[in-house]
Amino acid sequence: MKKLLILSGKGGTGKTTVASAFIKLSSAKAFADCDVDAPNLHLIMQQKLEPKKIDYLGMGKAKIDSEKCVNCGLCQIKCSFDAIKKYKECYNVDAYSCEGCGVCEAICYARAIKVYPDIAGELMLYKNDFTFSTAQLKMGSGTSGKLVTEVKKQLDLAEINTKIAIIDGSPGIGCPVIASLSGVDMVLIVSEPSLSGISDMKRIISTAQKFAVKTVVCVNKYDTNLENTIKIEKLCEEFELDFVGRIPFDSNVVKAVNKGKSIVEFDCLATDAIKSVFDKTINILNT
Amino acid sequence: MASYLYLMISMPDFTIMEESKMKIAVLSGKGGTGKTFISVNLAAASPKAIYVDCDVEEPNGHIFFRPKELTYEIVSVMTPVVDHSKCNGCRTCVEFCKFNALAYINKKIMIFDDVCHSCGGCTILCPEKAISEKKKAIGTIQKGISENVKVITGMLNTGESSGVPIIKKLNEDILPNTDLTIIDCPPGSACIVIESIKVADYCILVAEPTLFGCHNLNMVYKLVQLFNKPFGVVLNKCIEGENPSEEFCTKHGIPILLQIKFCSDLGRINSNGLIAVREKQEYKDLFSLLLKSLPGGTV
């Protein structure tokens, strides 16, 4: 099974739109959404069935037992994350700031603090004649990288007999992106022709190159700025990356998304362009 | 031209406040909705303002402002250093560390900076006081001026795991200021976003008129409610037809401050890294109006 990861650097360039199109075009039996902070793929894959859900445990969170607490305030002084606050004569841990390091638990003379397991998100697995792995990180959590790994692991363990798996990635260059990069066969970068888009694209290219993963690039909404589109194509030449095509801005994309469908179910300019990008990408993936 | 941009004030009984002195955070559940576009133009439209870029992984505001008179400040966290002559191999530090940043091999402690979360636990707990701390740079804060705007940009070094310490430092800088401050937040609702809105008096949630936009608007909607921040929504890139995000706001009684129709002129200006309010008077008028209509500190 070959794994294709779709990244962008900048948010909103069209990763999920392209990913869903590729899934339909390739009839992939395995796909995943690694944007665990803001997963969107499930909205257009028309999941009528309920997924199998598993709690994802993140770093623990500390809790202070007010009955045992002697109000010495030592925990507040020693907490490196400003997670302990005094409120009406009581010391409390702010769960959103707590990183579960255990320092407060270790230094409390009154043994009033304990670190408890904390549910930081939920893994979901849809299984039908396809396998779709996704997850949702709980608001305020900080351990997205490991959850992304769990999403990919679910896909691996499902042992699906399919040639290609499509993975919808997350924006940025940090934690979740790096986790999604491991073990993939190729990355497709969906860029947009704006200065911010180009700047972010450079950072994601350098991240992917650190992991020595084959990378190809396409431009979405290319006709919103032709000059910048050409800049991107030149950059690809400079970085020696294959450029796999341009996709025009098409208002049909919004219509498709709002109907919970993939764009390729519509007959339009964007669909034609995406089909061409798809063909070129798969060709390179299979060589 | 003004026909395609219109202002909606759904809750007319708000007091119209002087726009100065407020700290306004701009966030969205989803990337690419226009946080930076709104933040940059709000700051530029004000007579005097501070723009703070908290999207430390992919800071973009400075691309538009091109600030001058730049100064840099390095942001560091503390990581442990072992005095091997004092270490007796008790391994208290190794067993304690929840991040596995220490190992004891060949009678020596090894420290792994890149997984250390700087909690200070090993330093505090070492019975022989063999561990002390050193600084490790994780990012930078760039400060500069762009006409009427003081531009403060947080930048995380690639490979670092968390930008939260940079946001904490940015908040320290923002808090004592009395000028209008616009905080451009990272996308999503993870811990770094929570840190970015900590000192905000008001939150503007930016949403796209798509199913994705609406779904992710829901996440930040929950976030601002959880932290008791007054908020309003700006709908961006609106086109003809259904607007799930608008329906969401109506359903939940959320004030819609502004609806900006998709406009290729604005798109072009933005994609060329230009600031709309500095290019055309009508955009400046629009954002000034938006500023003036923001409600006061309590709802």
Place this chain on the structure above:
Amino acid sequence: MTYVHLLQSILHKRMKARINNMKIAIPVDDKSIESKVCISFGRTPYFLIYETDTKQSVFLDNNAIASQGGAGIKAAQAIVDEGVNILITPRCGENAAEVLKPANIKLYKTVNDSIEDNIEAFTNGKLSLLDDIHAGFHNHGGK
């Protein structure tokens, strides 16, 4: 041969056997000799610990699997503490490799996912050293 010489010869043979005894660790998916080799080192559920002289195997739970980050470091510490000399694995991250180096643990690359094949290949000197150490995943839980 005198009695002393006999004793010396027995002691010498025993010492030689001890010196030649190798303790090998292999990351595995299940606690069984039929199990497959696990593709991850830091996040393997178990380690097979095999002694070449006794040909005995024991299975070690890998406590690093629950870690948010630094799993390779913790897993490496555990096998160092076990007195392992050889690690046979498909992959190893840079942090784990850094832990294993001062402990003089040699890293070999697996030939396939069968435990028996790999042990046999090692015994016959057919395994090659693992030299492509991958970059750390920096708290990202990597696999």
